[in-house]
Amino acid sequence: MNEHYSYERYQRQIILEGFGEEGQEKLLRAKVLVVGAGGLGCPALQYLVAAGVGTVGVVDDDVVTLHNLHRQILFTTTDVGLSKAEVAAKRLLEMNPSVQINAYTFRLTTRNALELFSNYDIVLDGTDNFATRYLINDACVLLGKPLVYGAIAQFEGQVAIFNAGGNAVNYRDLFPQPPVPGSVLNCAEAGVLGVLPGLVGTMQATETIKLITGMGKPLINQFLTYNALTHNSFVFGLNAREETESLLPKDANDFEQRDYEWLCGTTSDAEEIDSDAFERFLLNEEAMIVDVREENEQPEVNEFVHRKIPLSLLKKKAFAFRNDTLVLFCQSGKRSLEAAKILSATFGLTKKIYSLKGGILHWKKEHGTKA
Amino acid sequence: MKEITVLTFGIITEIIGKSNFVVNDIASTEELKKDLEAKFPRLRNLDYAVAVNKQTITTVTTLEAGSTVALLPPFSGG
Numbered sequence: 312m313n314e315h316y317s318y319e320r321y322q323r324q325i326i327l328e329g330f331g332e333e334g335q336e337k338l339l340r341a342k343v344l345v346v347g348a349g350g351l352g353c354p355a356l357q358y359l360v361a362a363g364v365g366t367v368g369v370v371d372d373d374v375v376t377l378h379n380l381h382r383q384i385l386f387t388t389t390d391v392g393l394s395k396a397e398v399a400a401k402r403l404l405e406m407n408p409s410v411q412i413n414a415y416t417f418r419l420t421t422r423n424a425l426e427l428f429s430n431y432d433i434v435l436d437g438t439d440n441f442a443t444r445y446l447i448n449d450a451c452v453l454l455g456k457p458l459v460y461g462a463i464a465q466f467e468g469q470v471a472i473f474n475a476g477g478n479a480v481n482y483r484d485l486f487p488q489p490p491v492p493g494s495v496l497n498c499a500e501a502g503v504l505g506v507l508p509g510l511v512g513t514m515q516a517t518e519t520i521k522l523i524t525g526m527g528k529p530l531i532n533q534f535l536t537y538n539a540l541t542h543n544s545f546v547f548g549l550n551a552r553e554e555t556e557s558l559l560p561k562d563a564n565d566f567e568q569r570d571y572e573w574l575c576g577t578t579s580d581a582e583e584i585d586s587d588a589f590e591r592f593l594l595n596e597e598a599m600i601v602d603v604r605e606e607n608e609q610p611e612v613n614e615f616v617h618r619k620i621p622l623s624l625l626k627k628k629a630f631a632f633r634n635d636t637l638v639l640f641c642q643s644g645k646r647s648l649e650a651a652k653i654l655s656a657t658f659g660l661t662k663k664i665y666s667l668k669g670g671i672l673h674w675k676k677e678h679g680t681k682a
Numbered sequence: 683m684k685e686i687t688v689l690t691f692g693i694i695t696e697i698i699g700k701s702n703f704v705v706n707d708i709a710s711t712e713e714l715k716k717d718l719e720a721k722f723p724r725l726r727n728l729d730y731a732v733a734v735n736k737q738t739i740t741t742v743t744t745l746e747a748g749s750t751v752a753l754l755p756p757f758s759g760g
Binding site for chain 1: 689691692693701723724726727728729731733736737738739740752754755756757758759760
């Protein structure tokens with residue numbers, strides 16, 4: 312590396328009090344892995360590379376799509392359809408050829424996470440789903456790697472550093488278990504203001520640089536919230552929970568056996584059935600038929616025996632389901648599918664759970680009269 | 683009267699309809715959760731972290747006059 316060249320490139324930060332050439336050398340020696348080259352990952356990558364972090368890895372198995380471009384400004388319209396990790400690496404290298412960029416185009420799984428993470432000092436979470444967030448957290452805890460966390464929803468962001476320093480707190484101390492599927496919407500469902508991940512991803516880069524150089528007070532064991540509409544920002548101190556240890560994988564083997572996609576309800580054993588199959592379940596005494604609509608919803612159902620457990624109470628009343636086969640219905644089939652996913656996440660493979668497609672309205676139209 | 687300030691975030695703000703409000707004479711974080719869940723049933727199926735006076739709590743916590751309680755749902759987006 313050309314020392315003179317690098318000094319000129321980084322001169323404006325080297326002259327900062329508390330940063331200096333020492334800070335620059337710390338960055339040069341640092342290895343940071345960014346998981347997800349999306350809304351958070353792109354700005355984080357851009358600033359980490361520009362600042363001169365010596366080795367930067369980017370893992371993403373996705374390709375650039377047109378609806379990414381309003382917030383993922385590392386990519387251009389002509390990149391649509393191309394590998395995010397590869398395009399990101401190419402562009403980042405153009406920005407700063409003195410940095411080592413490693414592009415990983417595979418999907419992060421329990422099979423490759425530990426090996427990949429062990430090559431880096433810090434992991435930056437720029438993912439967009441709970442399954443990968445819990446996977447990353449658990450891998451970082453197992454390996455003792457600091458995790459720079461960031462997440463967004465609509466107009467709000469969260470930033471924290473987990474698993475760093477003494478009495479390290481991790482993501483599960485804050486949110487012990489993945490949320491019930493469907494209870495928290497993602498960007499695709501709820502929307503996101505394009506500039507928001509730019510702000511939050513940049514905050515993650517800021518925290519990473521502080522962590523590496525020792526400048527300022529990084530958000531270790533702290534949790535920052537930011538609202539782009541009001542610019543309100545709060546910092547909360549995080550406390551460890553006693554039960555966290557019991558939720559974490561015991562070792563690498565335990566970690567590799569876990570199915571985070573299933574745990575987070577991204578894959579579901581819940582099955583949608585049509586009206587004919589529903590008819591057959593009505594004759595099956597083993598099956599419990601459940602109306603998950605809220606109280607007093609119309610139309611009333613008196614054609615067959617069933618229980619009423621509204622979706623809003625489902626999680627609390629899950630223990631009431633003793634049958635091994637559960638058949639759920641609602642008005643249109645949407646809420647019953649959501650309910651089926653909740654119960655699948657609760658019971659795993661111990662129960663068969665079905666949701667009536669098209670709901671009771673469709674069933675009444677097709678079969679209601681002859682029942 | 684014992685005033686408690688409640689700060690909400692993300693989907694909890696959406697469900698309740700405001701992000702900053704005052705409740706009176708609530709003895710504990712558990713009572714606050716029950717009270718809000720009764721008024722807003724959608725909160726029942728939601729997991730969220732709770733902070734009292736800017737520190738997350740891990741057990742039910744008694745609330746004093748002037749306490750600030752924050753209800754923090756997880757965000758998945760990126």
